[in-house]
Amino acid sequence: MDDTIITLSPLERKIILLLKYPFNEIIEKSGLDNVSVFHALKYLANKGIIELDVKKSKLIDLGTNGIIYAKNNLPERNLLDLLATKNIIRLEDAKKESRLSDNEFKVALGVLKSKAMIELKEGRIKLIASKEEIVKKTLEEQLIEKLKNKEIYLDELSLEQSSAFNSLIKRKDILKLKEEKNIEFSLTNHGKAIIKNIEKSNQDLIEALTPEIIKSGIWQKKKFRHYDVKSNVPAIYGGKRHFVNEAIDFTKKIWLEMGFKEMQGPILTTSFWNFDALFTPQDHPAREMHDTFFIKETEGKLPERELVLKIKQAHEKGINGSKGWGYEWSEKEAKKILLRTHTTVLSIQTLAKLKELPAKYFAIGKVFRNETIDWKHAFEFYQTEGIVVDKDVNFRHLLGYLQEFYKKMGFLKIKFVPTFFAFTEPSVEIQIFHPKRKEWLELGGA
Amino acid sequence: MANLKINKQEFEKYIKLTPQIIEKINLFGTPIEKLSDNEIEIEILPNRPDMLSMYGFLRSFESLIGKPSLNEYKISKPKKEYFIEIDPSVAKIRPYTACAIAKNISFDDEKIKEIIDLQGKLHATLGRKRKKVAIGIYPLDKIKLPIKYEARSPHKIKFMPLDYERELNALEILKMHPTGKEYAHLLEGYDKFPLFVDSADKILSMPPIINSNETGKITINTKDVFIECTGFDFNILKKTLNIIVATLADMNKDSEMFSMELRYKNGKEITPDFKTEKISVSLERINKLIGIDIKEDELKRLLLKMGHDYRDREAIIAPWRIDILHEVDIIEDVAIAYGYENFTPIIPNISTIGEESKKEILKRKISDLLVGLGFLETSSYSLTNIHEMKKTGLKNNPIEIEESKSEYNMLRENLLVSSMKILSNNIDAEYPQNIFEIGTIFKKQNSSIEESDSLVVSLCPSNFTKAKQILEYLGKMLNLSFSLEVEKHPSFVEGRTASILLNNKKIGNLGEINPLVLKNWHMKMPVASFEINLEERYKLLNNQ
Structure with missing residues (x-):
């Protein structure tokens, strides 16, 4: 029992003495707000002092439109009144004369049709309801009437009211639901014992440990209030890197481990x-x-x-034994400025000025494609690539570096498949095995 | 990239789709995209338009797996009237054509669909939407040989175009016929349009637009056909013609192919040309480049698998292959025939020192400092649009993109826009929200565009003092002494805005965001922000 008492905060001590009153009176007498009192009760319940019973119930009230309709009638009533004088009327005339908004008119038509009070034919509305039916208040109107006077608990609705509620709640702002908490509690035996002893108990406990308390040495003579080590504390959020940049750093580390040097260059290029x-x-x-x-x-x-x-010739007639593409190469076309579509721009620029062998370079950078944005496409994304240049490097060496790179990325099961790029020969596509989807996915080209 | 859809039952008449065959197709660089009970869909890469039909695919795949290929292609010499007279009038419009005659095809619905499908796919890919290559196929029995290829004034051209119920003149075709409208731009600016005309002066077609309904439509009654390809590059036309002719030959074993004579004013050519093209290859280079050790007989065997042949240090190229420009293309084919799965990957003995860019090291240092202060790093698009700029109070002349499929069509001039957008998207999340980003920004400088790295830091809720504290902390840690001067800036509150100077050069701004900007972005919390251009700091890297 003393173990419990020593954990009581000043707030809980205050409330514990008011437990003979109902919830609302505790608020009044303690001078505390609703939330604080509720929290204190929850703590007391956690400590086994009270049994707390919170009932949530739903209360129906009129919404903004509901209040207006309670005064000026529902749109379907306005339309019905108009029809009562005309019997058959063209749709557009009905709309004009009923003075309903587009939406209200549509809803009114729908409601009356579902109640089989009208028929729609060739752009006209025909009244088919009897006089008695017209005069009688609809279930919806009856419910709104009721709500004008007072809110109703959802679980207290009659069968008819329930059906009216179901149709009205779907319409815009006619009804609204409020949640009401009904808080009841009772003292446990443990609680009763504590109340008996609390007055006699030592109330002079150390709450927050302050510099004064430390300095004065009071802490040697007093007891610390015990905290509930299990109670929840508010969450905090620390700073962190963006996950894309974390992935870039991860990838970069792999290249660096393999002895590659970073290439960089502008996003805008020709x-x-x-x-x-x-x-x-x-x-x-x-x-x-x-x-x-x-x-x-x-x-x-x-x-x-x-x-x-040289480039012109490579395209037109070919160089170094190539046939070229055989067309007239345009300088103007080559001068167009664009957002690079691949990081291979950096590789080719590096190769163009490369002087010393062997050389190994890598790049990670943003590239752009004209795409719409959806879950698997973006117009902007990152690409990474590497080049190895030496006198005697061959296709198997390429596959060797690829295998190593993918292994370090965490893809142990990969395969190489022929593909086509204008600028590599032989070209290879790297596929990785997705262990969860159990299928091969394309994840790179070389 | 084009996908080839093949009727599965038709395909299995030639090859049974066992799991091994499916794997083999995938490893051939022609991945199976879909496989259902009735259909197999294969992706064909742009360098292999010859495989854009079932017969074309089988032609290559069967030789790869060692089945004898479908057909020996024999092209007979042209008969007496099998010639095309090419009038000099087409020289400046669509100068070249390559033609052939195929007999005894006996079309049925399936074959008609197959050949029209191939024609459409070749138009779309290799033909660059008919600009580079346009293909026409005609029932021979409707044509009176020989044929003329010439250009005439549009108002003198009148015929009933394909799938149309009356005669139109050339200009009407370009305006009214759906195909005419689609390709009208290809004849724009010419005062004469090219035509194929037979010796009875009947118009066969107006390339690259449309055939005549009378003489240019293949039906199930068609047995023999005339084929033409027109364009600007004779070499490509010859190859395209070869693809069509080989496919027609594959369709019917009893068919017979004839070449035609192309009579120019000063010379003649004969097409199709199945006399195969050669390219010299060196066994040594092949072995060296792909890292294998094969002998000459093995090389010949591998080349045969790819539809080529080999004799006396020369590869004899399959006549329908358009993509063999250089020896390396042959080497790639050798590697494919060898099988990529049969290469053992190795890491060579190349000693190099890895090195990260100094800029990247600096950027990471800045990021780590800010993360240490509890900031969250963001990463956003480099593109923006006029609405986002206006909302942020920016109205400088923007850098626009020619065409964008999304709503983003401008390059961002600062990162503040990105920062505001992220804060605005998170107004329902918990505060405080302290964010930063390092990214590329773009500024117009006369006729060129200057690209630079920038850092933005935004604190919310916050004020001038807190932003300045962060700036000063960064300055201290990066060994930079910033100074601040009063400035006016539409994104910030007047009197609480400063320009940031480094060595007397303006490199950024700092201030409390203007409530108008906050309102534009639907924000209710005060934001303080600063942005600095990192290029000035980069200059110091070279001295380190």
């Missing part, structure tokens, strides 16, 4: 570097605005003349 230098013919579909982001009203600069002429 078609020359992004496409032409990579042997992508100028009429290739990827070079259309449909696929690539070109920048308006700009023109880029081409690199040194000698290189430009």
